[in-house]
Amino acid sequence: MNQQPDHHPDQLVIRGLHVAVEGQEILKGVDLTIGRGEIHALMGPNGSGKSTLGYAIMGHPSYEVTAGTIELVAADGTRRDLLGMEPDERARAGVFLAFQRPMAIPGVRLADFLRHAVTNVRNPERKEGQELMPMKEFRSELKAKMSELSIDSDFARRYVNEGFSGGEMKRAEILQLAMLQPRFAILDETDSGLDADAVRLASQSIARIGGAGGDAASGADAMGILIITHHEQLLEHNVPHRTHVMLGGRIVESGGAELAAELHKRGYERIRAAYPDAAAAERAMEESTRNQEAAGV
Amino acid sequence: MSDKHTMTTAAQKSPAPIPASTGFDHPLLDRLLTGSSLPEWAVKLRRDAVDRLDTLSLPGRGEENWMRTDLRMFQPRAWVSAAERPATSGEAIPAGLLESATQGAAAVAGTVAFGGRIASLDGHVVRDELDPVLAGQGIVFGAPERILAEHGERFRSRWFSAVDGRADWFAAMHAAFHRAGAVLWVPAGVKLTTPLHVLSAITPGGLDTSHVLVVLEEGAEATVLTETVGGGESGSDGGFHCGATEIVVGRKASLRMVNLQNWSRGVWHFARQRAAVEAGGRLQWTLAALGSRLSQVQQDVALVGRGADAQVNGVMFTEARQQLVYNTLQHHMAPGCHSDLLYKGALQDRSRLVWRGMIKVDKAAQKTDGYQRNDTLMLSREARSDSIPGLEIEADDVRCTHGATSGRVDEEQIFYARARGLTADEAARLVVAGFFQQVFDRITIPPVREALSAAIGGRIRRVS
Incomplete structure (x- = not known):
């Protein structure tokens, strides 16, 4: 920063x-x-x-x-x-x-969902269709955050909230909070x-x-x-x-x-x-x- | 329906009306065959088909497979002159979606995109290529007119063996007047690693009657991508496709077949497609549809030898006032076969999508494992989908199941995604992409998967 x-x-x-x-x-x-x-x-x-x-x-x-x-x-x-x-x-x-x-979005991997979200939130002026955050950079940041929060590494490959237990859904929300770093939560x-x-x-x-x-x-x-x-x-x-x-x-x-x-x-x-x-x-x-x-x- | 009612209907049907000539007649065939070097038997098949055509009317809504297809605006006569449309010179054929995607992926990987390519425009063959290395392995691949002239006897028993050229008006019209398409024959044990590509294109108002025959001998392997492009956006400027595909997967052979229907929005599309899979053979067959004004597709898979396996995938996206009708049949004729059909369609605007699927199990086909599933996602309230699964089972030791779902994009899903910074459009696209993911996961050809995914993504507008 x-x-x-x-x-x-x-x-x-x-x-x-x-x-x-x-x-x-x-x-x-x-x-x-x-x-x-x-x-x-x-x-x-x-x-x-x-x-x-x-x-x-x-x-x-x-x-x-x-x-x-x-x-x-x-x-x-x-x-x-x-x-x-x-x-x-x-x-x-x-x-x-x-x-x-949280809502389930079947077929959409949590990592892909988050990559969209992170890209938009960090570039508020981004127009649709413009490049997403580079995959490599995103992955390494996601991996680091997941390990900080003791979240299993295969979690990001699962579909957003699909078949998640109550606890898993809440952990997914916390992971998103960590990645998006909002001003107000x-x-x-x-x-x-x-x-x-x-x-x-x-x-x-x-x-x-x-x-x-x-x-x-x-x-x-x-x-x-x-x-x-x-x-x-x-x-x-x-x-x-x-x-x-x-x-x-x-x-x-x-x-x-x-x-x-x-x-x-x-x-x-x-x-x-x-x-x-x-x-x-x-x-x-x-x-x-x-x-x-x-x-x- | 009561017996009495059925009898009344039957009585009304008879005597059959004498069909008015549609102009697809013997004189037209004679003109088209001028200078042809087709073998005599192939010419006779065509003449017989014209005779048959003379006795047929267009399918009516009283027929089960056609009752959801609106042919009121379809006039066969309007397309007769298109049959004689001369070759357009100097006109570049638009590249196919799958073609570009495969070439792109090959360029990145530094490999060859296709082992062979055929392209036609308005029925005229404009490209007919096969890698000489593959030709050296005995593979036969080319435009049907050339292949039948050169290797006629080899294909005599195969030609129109899998599809029925007499089934109805469109089948007979195709059997009489088919032009271009492709023939592929892979000798026993030969494994083709690069895909083959067949592009059938028309100019606005054009006619395409391409015929595709694929024969894999024992233990052979191949990947074939076919796609259709072109035509006009509406009315007489649209286009007319009356095609057929026949596939024979030999013992322990393996075929991956992808057919993309990507016509412009004014094209009438009628296709009859059938595959026969022999003992231990494997077929992965993907139909994708983005275009046309109206489509009527008959897709049959026959499992004719013990332990044959067929996976059938459908990816459909409809919009505006498109109407797509699919009739599928998984016919288990031999014991111990497996078939698994998954059709997924998303509907936008006022479009309509119909799937009517049948699993038929013959008495001999014990230990059958058959599954069929159709999921639709409605992106507008005006769209309409119909899913009609069916089972017809004569064997007693089988496992056959079916499923169907129809849903809407959920406003709460969209809000959830928007709360994470995705725009409404991005959210809708993501939800739709997720809907198709299950069927994309089954398509083992990455550029095909990506091309379809991108094409559908580009069509989705804000969910209404």
Whole structure:
């Protein structure tokens, strides 16, 4: 890297974000600022809107932003409007989403998929049809990353997520994170479906890739990471600078690492009691979902 | 369907209508044979075929293999004058897709691309070459008119032995009026390592009736690539192909055959193709289709000797209003044979793709292992595919199975790829490439694989 260390990291800034899916509002005004080098934990009961936030940041076409802004703010104050970008433009701007349920692409080798992805993300101005990253260079980098992450070497030859176990899918997501080195990463339950050892490995891998948990946090390579999780273990090597609690489509409380620890121990009863409006919204959303299911929607 | 209904239909069919002359008649044949040095038996076959043609109408939609083929706009008479189209002088034939790819790969490897090449334009042979070293090994390869004149007796029993020249109007028309194509004969034990190439081209509005005969004697090996190019984009400027391919794979012989149909978008394509594989013989037969306005292909494989093996691959990409219809037959006639058919097609726009496959197992063909599979991928909501597998089994100790899938490109797959920085178009191309990967993995000729993959990739537009 020939860049100077950046003491004023870029920020991912979300303001007043409202998001609806098929006409139903899921996010009801989310404010969140993530700086590079920072780790944020996003917690909350199922259905509170955590994954929706991830999809909305990445630009999933089914998630309609009805109000609010998502911007990338550079150290010099330049702002880039993420909402005006296609999903692939967002990826090339340095945003990454590790999917809770990654999609299989049968017949496409993970290495070929990644070579396309890496080429585009590193050359945001690349036009379609222009040369991909040289095979030799790509392979040696991939090999190095895989060995760093203790991933089996035949993994890259397998088809993207095709027939992968839950654990393998999550490892493939982490490998992609490592290769793409985004500025901002949203990790949506990258620990779900993993056993304790696998979560520990994932936690270490993320810490290593993100340059977190140490002095590197202020370096130019450091990522801003939003970790969506129900478990404490993933945070073991990625101690959050901030913890946010989502309930009924809003972030109702933020705190430090101690908040994550409290929620793990005690659950969301205190939160629901302290924020009755959000708890009511949560119940309404649950009811609406149940009614839709009952109606066969 | 009730018996009563069937009887009514049969009654309506009879008496058969007297076919109107299509202009493909004896006088036309006489003019085309002027100055020909074909052996007498070959001329007689043609005259008999014209007699047969006079009794036939175009296949109707009441016939099982034709009920999904729309011939309403097809007028045989419109193509009679094309049969007498003179040789176009000074016109460069477009290079074939497989031809360029193979030459490219050979240039990189510093090897020879082809052991022999034949090319024709509007039925006129414009290239007819065989490496003298191969000729020295006894291999016969050349344009049919020359080969029959020079080696007539050797091919008398083979000529139209595998394909039926009387089956229907197109079969008879071909048997009477076929021109150019190729004959290959590989003597016992001779293993050809370089591929042979056969290119059949037409000018806009042209007619191609090429006939291909491949005979491998015991233990012989060869790779043959055939492809069709040219014609016009629409209407009377299109073109008409009425062709046939016959293949005999001898005992313990091994043939890799690739047929690429890459006509322009206005060409009518009718092809009848049949291979007979003898004991211990192996056939890898790949059909690829990118072009034509309408295609009707009959592809039959007969496993006639114990332990014969056939792998059949289909790669189809259709777009605009193309209609491609394939009828396949895997006929197990001897015990212990293996056949495995995999057809994969991707459909764009308002195109239509039909596959009707049959595995037929004769009573003698015990220990048969037969498989057929057809997968289609829809790239638009207006496209339509039909998969109709069938089994007809008379032996009792067999394993025959079939499968078919039809899917759409999944929006979630596209989003996943876009979230990793691929554009929507790149994502669609990758998903389609992945769909074809399974059949490409089976094609053991790398330049063919790559050429098809690139050609399909270039045709895919944003998924609608």
